[in-house]
Amino acid sequence: MESLRIKNLRSLSDTGKIQFKKINVFLGQNSSGKSSFIRTLPLLKQSAQVKTLSEILWYGPLVDFGSFDEALSRYAEKRAIEFGFELSISNRTLSRQSRFRHRIAEGNTHVELGISIRPEKLGLNSPLSTEYSIRVFENDITLAINEKLKVTNFTINNEDYTSATSSYLLFRSFNLLPNIIETNRPELRTQLHNSIIDVIKKHTHKNKQDENIGTTAARLYPASPSVVLEQLKVLDFGTHWKYKISSWTADSQDVQKITALLIAKHFCEIFEGIAEFLSRTCHAIQYVTPLRASAERYYRIQGLAVDEIDPQGNNLAMFLKNLSVEESESFAKWTGKTMGFEVRAKLSEGHVSIVLSERGGKEKVNLADTGFGYSQVLPIIAQLWTMTRKKNYGSYTRFFAIEQPELHLHPKMQAKLADLFASLIKEYPESNFKIAIETHSEVIINQLGKSIEEGTLSTEDVGVYLFDQGGLDDSTIVRESTFDKDGYLSDWPIGFFDSEAM
Numbered sequence: 096m097e098s099l100r101i102k103n104l105r106s107l108s109d110t111g112k113i114q115f116k117k118i119n120v121f122l123g124q125n126s127s128g129k130s131s132f133i134r135t136l137p138l139l140k141q142s143a144q145v146k147t148l149s150e151i152l153w154y155g156p157l158v159d160f161g162s163f164d165e166a167l168s169r170y171a172e173k174r175a176i177e178f179g180f181e182l183s184i185s186n187r188t189l190s191r192q193s194r195f196r197h198r199i200a201e202g203n204t205h206v207e208l209g210i211s212i213r214p215e216k217l218g219l220n221s222p223l224s225t226e227y228s229i230r231v232f233e234n235d236i237t238l239a240i241n242e243k244l245k246v247t248n249f250t251i252n253n254e255d256y257t258s259a260t261s262s263y264l265l266f267r268s269f270n271l272l273p274n275i276i277e278t279n280r281p282e283l284r285t286q287l288h289n290s291i292i293d294v295i296k297k298h299t300h301k302n303k304q305d306e307n308i309g310t311t312a313a314r315l316y317p318a319s320p321s322v323v324l325e326q327l328k329v330l331d332f333g334t335h336w337k338y339k340i341s342s343w344t345a346d347s348q349d350v351q352k353i354t355a356l357l358i359a360k361h362f363c364e365i366f367e368g369i370a371e372f373l374s375r376t377c378h379a380i381q382y383v384t385p386l387r388a389s390a391e392r393y394y395r396i397q398g399l400a401v402d403e404i405d406p407q408g409n410n411l412a413m414f415l416k417n418l419s420v421e422e423s424e425s426f427a428k429w430t431g432k433t434m435g436f437e438v439r440a441k442l443s444e445g446h447v448s449i450v451l452s453e454r455g456g457k458e459k460v461n462l463a464d465t466g467f468g469y470s471q472v473l474p475i476i477a478q479l480w481t482m483t484r485k486k487n488y489g490s491y492t493r494f495f496a497i498e499q500p501e502l503h504l505h506p507k508m509q510a511k512l513a514d515l516f517a518s519l520i521k522e523y524p525e526s527n528f529k530i531a532i533e534t535h536s537e538v539i540i541n542q543l544g545k546s547i548e549e550g551t552l553s554t555e556d557v558g559v560y561l562f563d564q565g566g567l568d569d570s571t572i573v574r575e576s577t578f579d580k581d582g583y584l585s586d587w588p589i590g591f592f593d594s595e596a597m
Contacts, residue, residue, distance in 0.1 A: 096181070096182060098112050098113055098180070099135065100112045101176075102177035103173075103175060103176045104167075106127070106168065106564055106571045107132060107571050108170040108571070113132070113573070115492075115558070116557055117520045117556045118529075119532065120534060121531070121562060122560070123562030123564070127571055128571035128573075130533055132562070133498060133531055133532075134158045134160075134496075137496060138152075138153075138158050139151075140157060140377050140380040140382065141157045143374045143377035144269060145269065146267045148267075149225060150212060150225055151176075151212060157382055163176065173213070174214055175211050177210065177212075179209045180207070181206070182205075183205060184203060184369065184372045185202070186201065186203065188372060190364060204232065206231045207228075207230040208369060209226075209229075211225065211227075212225050224239065224242060224247070225239070225240055226248075231358075232318055232320075234251060235251070235252055236250070236251050244265035251358055251359055259286070262282070263275055263277060263278075263363070264277075271370070275363045275366055287356055287359050288313065291312055291315070291353055292308050294352050294356070299333065299335060299336045300335040300336070311331065311332065314330075323345075324344070324350050327353070375491045376493075379492075380493075381403060381478050381481075381482070382495075382496045383406055383495075383500070385533075386471075386502070387475075388474075389470055390449070390467075391412075393443075394449075396416065396446060396447055407474070408470075408474030411473060412440060412448070414477065415438070416442065423439060430480070432454070433515045433518065434511055435453075435511065436453060436454065437452045437455075441459070451469065467503050468504045475497055476512075476515065479519060482519070482526070483519065491527065494528070494530075497531070497533070499533060500539070510539075510542045512539070513546070514546065516530055516543070520552060540559070540584070544584065546582075548582030554578050554580055559578070560574070560576075561574050561575075
């Protein structure tokens with residue numbers, strides 16, 4: 096996920112396109128909308144983890160937006176909440192079911208996906224319909240469905256293909272987007288394939304048979320108009336064909352027509368590839384709430400597998416207990432190196448304790464006997480450590496969203512945490528994870544600037560986004576502030592951190 100845009104969610108009438116960097120910092124006064132933005136990440140995750148009636152599970156185990164009507168911005172000009180994504184998806188993923196998948200070039204395709212959710216009728220608790228706007232292969236697709244998963248509109252470049260969806264069967268599973276299958280696939284494919292033959296036939300010699308044209312044209316696969324043109328130029332339809340298409344460009348009407356028909360013919364695979372990519376990205380989101388669990392002296396051992404730490408850190412002790420001896424020591428040495436204290440789990444008579452020690456020290460202190468800040472920072476650094484265990488997540492971005500990491504932390508500890516963020520980006524430059532931070536901490540901002548000044552980070556690694564709401568009755572305006580090479584912020588409001596400015 097390269098960017099996210101939100102419209103009409105609470106105070107966010109339109110965030111504009113938020114281009115994600117490796118470290119993303121969201122700042123603003125209370126109730127300015129920054130929390131609503133960052134909580135959209137766990138909102139997407141919880142929506143992808145269960146079957147829902149609509150795309151979004153507004154109230155779930157991670158965050159609570161209430162309902163559609165409660166989440167809808169009171170500034171909305173139309174009753175629709177919209178999410179816009181920019182995705183970079185491998186060509187093979189978009190053509191996963193194609194018989195000619197092996198012919199498709201390696202690389203990624205830029206995809207823009209919009210999801211607009213709106214009530215079907217006036218009034219509260221109305222069934223919700225969804226419209227997907229997709230730009231892929233330089234073509235614009237619109238697919239609209241109602242809450243019963245019936246297609247109400249399907250267009251490609253504003254040309255109506257709704258009749259081609261009569262055989263579509265949509266259903267929901269554990270994905271953000273619905274699944275689509277074709278119940279009479281051969282008939283639909285034949286209909287669209289014959290339309291492609293009709294376009295090609297206009298430019299071939301009259302002695303060319305439809306069957307021969309169809310067999311050769313079946314090798315075409317969906318792509319951008321320029322790539323489709325390349326495919327057409329190598330088709331062996333004789334001298335007459337080569338002469339007729341020699342002047343064609345990617346903008347030629349029939350190239351555009353064939354491109355659209357190929358997209359319609361393979362739309363289910365394309366949509367499935369987009370859905371899988373987005374859902375995997377959403378499933379991989381990790382989230383830490385602003386208030387984490389307080390320390391307990393003992394935790395009762397449970398026979399549960401812990402795949403990831405929950406947003407409050409309630410299962411941190413079980414996570415540490417389930418680490419192998421090698422992993423446990425690796426984690427302890429890593430926390431000692433990055434934060435100055437080592438963290439381990441200690442087992443005793445059916446219970447487990449979390450104990451801390453100085454780096455390289457032998458004396459261990461129960462977490463319950465340390466300052467409150469340690470229990471608040473541990474879920475953050477433990478999740479960061481798990482992200483380092485797998486250095487490459489393929490083409491799927493792994494987001495780590497943190498609300499107010501500075502709570503209950505001394506400025507020195509806040510600075511160490513900011514240094515940890517920076518060191519992870521430098522140490523694992525090829526890892527496809529991104530950190531999103533909602534904060535009020537001037538220390539964290541200044542420390543990131545220092546990391547840029549010292550060369551640990553580059554100016555392109557950090558994005559700082561200011562959320563400004565004039566008052567409780569105003570919508571939020573979002574603007575980006577960037578660091579220069581010396582670590583100073585440009586376009587920074589004077590007195591932003593001053594108490595009088597708040």
